[in-house]
Amino acid sequence: MQGSAIEINALTKDFGSVRAVDTLSFTVEPGVVTGFLGPNGAGKTTTLRMLLGLVAPDSGTATIGGHAYADIERPAATVGAALEAASFHPGRTALDHLRVHAPLVGVSDRRCREVLGHVGLGAASDRRVGGFSLGMRQRLGLATTLLGDPGVLVLDEPANGLDPEGIVWLRGFLRHLAHDEGRTVLVSSHVLGEVQATVDNVVVIAGGRLVHESPLADLVAMAANKVKVVTPDVEGFVRLVRARGWAHETVSGGLMVTGPGPAEVGAAAHGDGLEIHGLSGEGMGLEEVFLKLTDPRRGEVAA
Template sequence: MTRAAVAATADARTVRLRHLTKQFGPVRAVDDLTIDVLPGRVTGFLGPNGAGKTTTLRMLLGLVRPTSGTATIGDVPYGRLRRPATVVGAALEASSFHPGRTGLDHLRVYAPQAGVGDARAREVLDLVGLGPAGGRRVGGYSLGMRQRLALATTLLGDPPVLLLDEPSNGLDPEGIAWLRGFLRALAAEGRTVLVSSHVLSEVQQTVDDVVVIARGRLVHASSLDDLARLARPRVRASSPDGARLADLVARSGWTTAGPPARAADGALTVEVHDVPPAVVGAAAFAAGVELHELAGVGAGLEQLFLDLVDRPADVAGGAA
């Protein structure tokens, strides 16, 4: 009984896209997206610029009509939510402000529709660290302050679902670190938090799950851990005797990542996949190849991300 109740609440926070598609003239901006975004987790919604992230969010929020498919929050389309600000907080762009309005007044404008009073407006301003700037006109705000104000607006109605489009744009490193902790805390409270970004590294330390789209299509959806497992570690090795190193790589059957870098004096630097540095070192030692560099190169998560979003380009003939 209790379990069922819990499941029902959790479900009310689940964002669900089913075969969501949007055609703009000849361009299929979003193509058959089917995704579940779960409560209690921060989900990164990733893809290069123009991948269809914003259009997807706008369809989910009832601003753009899908060509086909559905988008729901707890099985209810956004347009049918009563008092949506108490269910979903969404920030789509950091520029949706009247420059002549103060930060506090911006929040007061929307407070009636979120069903809250001025006290809550001040509270969310403080929450995002804008309290002292609340009386200033938004026209004088920096991009980072506008991002914070946009975030404050989403929090007005204390919604269980938060959808944030590129929320760290314009934030300084300190602001990004703050945002990270803030979003983690919101998810820890059981909220559904979706954060879009065009750079994986920007949200890598924030998200639990990743959804990657490219050219409107889903190319990957998993937990961040599962994505990381897909990342192929690389080893960089360089030797003054380039010919012998190249020979060793060929004989060992290692796959190289990108073309080797040849120096004028015959030195060679190669990167190989799927082999631990120790194995490369041992093989070089056994073969008597002098190594001047031997290093494991990152987890390659960003590279994996780029590979994921580039892959359809090969099929589509490089539309970008």
């Protein structure tokens, strides 16, 4: 089912003297997986709860396809959401768990079996949930959100507690839902590493405010190249990097150059006849970029 855009516009929410969400605005488009990122306490869950009509905003709007959640005629057929770890009766089978939800969503027993197959639990449909692994429970929770065949999926920390195999499966499944089926997929996480191989776009918040919104590729580009140069001719290298406008600092045994990659530094050194004993890339990783964006005490990152 084709998804609809999620639009957050100047959304604000206070809990007493604490401002949980502060004039937050961003858009989530269909056909891509969008990561909603921020440290614990950044306001992610509060934002999602306002989107789903569970918390009233103090100001601003949160809409799906131009409509507030409360105004959507058949919400389960439009939005599938999982905002916390799903609760399962351990004595029920996977199929019976979905059968409990089916009348509320307005779907048949056949649909219950169908979504179990989609999430890889078809062979386990008659097994009791009490014997499921955490990864199987996460799959069953996702099957529950898919019962109404919604075009929009809103998932809060879906990879939390999954083993590596489960995370790989989740990544492929979410990308299939977005890229192949055109659904809108919004995935929150406080750990960039959990979602960086999954998402296409990123929305990063801290302290309830937007600090970054872009395709993931733009966030990757913010990770600056750093090259450690080991050389007996430090003065000659200082002249080289100054001439090219590269940032640098002196370190033990040589220089740390910021901007170019090792190949570019090596070529420049060869062109100037400078002796080098070693080059090693030591670029800033995505996690460091994420920490700098979400913690102003760590300094600014140029967008």
